[in-house]
């Protein structure tokens with residue numbers, strides 16, 4: 001007789017026991033593209049530029065308000081170089097709603113302060129103010145690169161990128177040697193390395209004169225030679241230090257990908273690739289690469305910005321549809337990473353509810369903290385829709401909750417989409433060492449997230 005457990009119990013299975021050899025190869029192929037994208041996308045601006053490049057290669061054109069829309073049209077709209085919206089116009093009217101996938105392309109990092117440069121004891125430094133949630137001790141003694149823009153008083157923008165190319169210099173924040181760290185080692189981790197101590201070493205050779213701040217002057221001269229900037233130009237700059245690790249395969253079986261910024265470029269790439277691959281969808285597909293998620297989605301380029309509503313209002317207007325009618329029939333996959341169960345730290349997890357590496361795309365019915373505060377909490381109906389959709393499309397997926405009750409928590413862009421009266425649910429790639437300078441994801445989960453978004457875009 002058949003074991004009745006087979007029908008009555010929910011027993012998730014490892015993705016590798018569920019996928020074919022062909023699919024394994026497809027996953028490898030997909031991940032090569034992702035690794036290349038991530039390696040070259042170190043800031044939200046670079047992630048947007050690289051996304052536009054890929055979109056244009058696939059026939060996407062820049063949207064101009066008032067454009068007549070025809071089914072199959074591929075459009076993009078860039079919001080101030082920091083966020084991106086793409087759309088493929090469907091066969092059905094926008095009055096029937098759209099399918100949205102939204103991810104964010106900003107990631108935790110060390111922003112330079114607006115008056116960042118100083119000299120101390122004949123060494124020159126940049127002061128920083130960290131962006132997003134970081135464990136500060138992880139950011140010392142690792143190689144850093146410098147990325148960003150300096151906007152001159154004239155309005156001209158100078159792109160800065162130092163340390164990405166082989167042979168270019170890199171930067172570092174020093175830490176105390178263990179021999180002299182007796183007092184530091186007794187401090188709690190939150191105090192051992194403070195935010196104000198995250199100062200980046202950028203030079204040590206003095207300028208050849210007998211004035212003051214000779215090292216700072218020498219370093220400033222180098223920057224002036226390279227970019228034509230002076231110290232005052234930092235006031236209107238957005239410069240950021242990010243980890244200089246190359247994206248690479250991890251593990252003897254090469255099943256994992258290590259790199260900086262998986263959160264959330266791993267989901268951003270998945271939905272980007274999905275919208276590039278979708279052909280003649282029934283409903284209009286919309287892909288959002290948002291900025292500012294790590295600081296609460298505020299600001300013109302964050303998901304709370306009206307920029308998204310304006311884009312959708314413009315699309316709707318060309319079909320004489322009211323955007324609120326479109327929104328109430330729309331569906332949004334908030335594609336963001338989730339915490340994977342870490343066997344080294346089982347104490348923070350409730351194993352049955354946590355997502356696991358290689359178990360596929362992680363669906364989070366709710367996020368938030370302290371009694372589900374700050375979550376949009378997708379309805380059972382929406383979860384059921386996704387189960388049906390993913391199972392039909394052969395997507396390997398799992399349910400996911402971040403940590404034990406009251407252990408902590410987190411948010412995504414989901415609530416800002418749901419607040420617009422759009423049925424929204426979180427789903428994405430499980431990550432180990434989330435928000436660390438070197439995060440880890442599993443190839444199988446990356447590919448399944450792409451497949452999941454493509455299934456949503458392809459649904460009728």
Ligand code: MN
Nearest residue numbers: 263264336337
């Ligand atoms: Mn995220």
Ligand code: MN
Nearest residue numbers: 263264294435
């Ligand atoms: Mn995050």
